[in-house]
Amino acid sequence: MFEYRGFHLDSVRHMQSIDEIKKFIDAMAILEFNKFHWHLTDDQGWRFECESFPELNSKAAVRPYSDFGKNYINEPYGRVYTRDEMREIVEYCAAKGIDVVPEFDMPGHSSALLSVFPDISCTGNEVKIKTHQGIFSDILCPAKKKTYEVVTRILDEFLDIFPGEYIHIDGDETPFTRRKECPECRQKMKELGIEDHAEYQNIFMNRIIDYLESRGRHCIVWNDSAKGKNLDKRAVIQYWKENDRAGVDFINSGGKSILSPFSYCYLDYDYDITPLNRVYSLRAGLPGLTDAGRKNIIGIEGTLWTEYIDNDRRLEELAFPRIIAVSKAALGENQKPYGEFLKSIPEIKSRLGDIAFGDEKLWTKTRLSMPAGWLRFVKNNYSKEYIINQLTHKE
Ligand SMILES: [Zn+2]
Numbered sequence: 268m269f270e271y272r273g274f275h276l277d278s279v280r281h282m283q284s285i286d287e288i289k290k291f292i293d294a295m296a297i298l299e300f301n302k303f304h305w306h307l308t309d310d311q312g313w314r315f316e317c318e319s320f321p322e323l324n325s326k327a328a329v330r331p332y333s334d335f336g337k338n339y340i341n342e343p344y345g346r347v348y349t350r351d352e353m354r355e356i357v358e359y360c361a362a363k364g365i366d367v368v369p370e371f372d373m374p375g376h377s378s379a380l381l382s383v384f385p386d387i388s389c390t391g392n393e394v395k396i397k398t399h400q401g402i403f404s405d406i407l408c409p410a411k412k413k414t415y416e417v418v419t420r421i422l423d424e425f426l427d428i429f430p431g432e433y434i435h436i437d438g439d440e441t442p443f444t445r446r447k448e449c450p451e452c453r454q455k456m457k458e459l460g461i462e463d464h465a466e467y468q469n470i471f472m473n474r475i476i477d478y479l480e481s482r483g484r485h486c487i488v489w490n491d492s493a494k495g496k497n498l499d500k501r502a503v504i505q506y507w508k509e510n511d512r513a514g515v516d517f518i519n520s521g522g523k524s525i526l527s528p529f530s531y532c533y534l535d536y537d538y539d540i541t542p543l544n545r546v547y548s549l550r551a552g553l554p555g556l557t558d559a560g561r562k563n564i565i566g567i568e569g570t571l572w573t574e575y576i577d578n579d580r581r582l583e584e585l586a587f588p589r590i591i592a593v594s595k596a597a598l599g600e601n602q603k604p605y606g607e608f609l610k611s612i613p614e615i616k617s618r619l620g621d622i623a624f625g626d627e628k629l630w631t632k633t634r635l636s637m638p639a640g641w642l643r644f645v646k647n648n649y650s651k652e653y654i655i656n657q658l659t660h661k662e
Pocket of ligand 1: 389410452
């Protein structure tokens with residue numbers, strides 16, 4: 268059994284009511300998860316009520332419209348979760364033995380934050396909150412003093428609301444395009460004698476990790492951050508990008524890791540892309556992992572991103588029953604034959620109560636179903652204009 272057994276929910280791209288989140292927490296407790304990883308900030312919205320910077324609660328929380336492919340809604344969307352609501356979730360989780368791991372996305376995926384603080388990006392130009400999915404060029408500038416002032420003040424509020432051991436600070440999907448042009452970043456890199464941008468990125472990550480460690484917390488970052496070889500070993504990497512040599516090196520050399528490999532643990536994809544039997548087959552090994560490295564795998568987590576999930580029923584159908592397979596992997600109970608696991612699902616379902624399950628006919632597939640699954644995913648979710656925008660990186 269792993270010490271960290273997590274489930275991640277994106278409440279930025281689409282929000283869930285407090286009652287719906289509690290429904291998931293009830294299920295998590297039954298399935299013996301002990302970490303609720305809550306995604307609260309991103310390009311498309313800011314969900315953390317902030318006392319220090321109230322503009323985050325108004326301007327950064329609301330996008331003017333939502334263009335998630337075919338799911339286009341031409342009206343403002345979003346709000347923050349209030350401090351009371353977030354505390355309510357923390358208390359509800361605590362009563363069931365679950366810690367909340369809040370996620371403050373930095374230095375990338377920060378358009379919502381930068382819409383209020385454009386001066387902590389590299390260019391200082393206006394940044395708009397985003398209305399569609401993507402990886403965007405404007406990210407936090409690690410060379411500016413104010414960047415740290417803003418981020419740490421917000422983090423202090425996170426620490427106040429969320430008492431758990433871990434804070435997730437991301438470090439994923441950060442284009443270096445702006446930094447290459449930024450006079451302050453170039454000067455900083457020169458001063459530090461750093462030429463590699465992935466390493467420069469970790470100057471930022473390490474400073475935040477150090478800040479949180481000094482306050483008695485540990486940081487989780489996505490395994491993108493292991494690309495810079497200087498990542499602080501006190502951070503835990505969440506391994507989502509597969510076949511990542513740098514990530515495995517980090518783990519083999521003493522860094523800890525939580526496994527969320529994309530092709531097993533990303534439950535927002537349809538069943539024919541990631542069928543239940545695929546999720547159940549997850550093992551806590553990675554190519555190149557040494558015996559010593561294996562001991563540094565501290566957990567497993569399933570993730571549910573919500574760009575294309577705008578209602579509770581779809582959310583539940585995608586999560587269940589695949590989340591049960593994630594829990595079995597995290598508990599080290601997925602060694603039995605898949606057929607036996609399938610037979611156990613009705614009994615587990617009866618204990619979970621009123622939760623929508625995905626269509627049983629779709630649960631079990633071979634890998635051959637994957638190409639057709641991807642085609643269907645694109646067809647169902649993307650419009651032609653959306654694909655063109657994505658391919659041309661129109662921001
Ligand atoms: Zn810069």
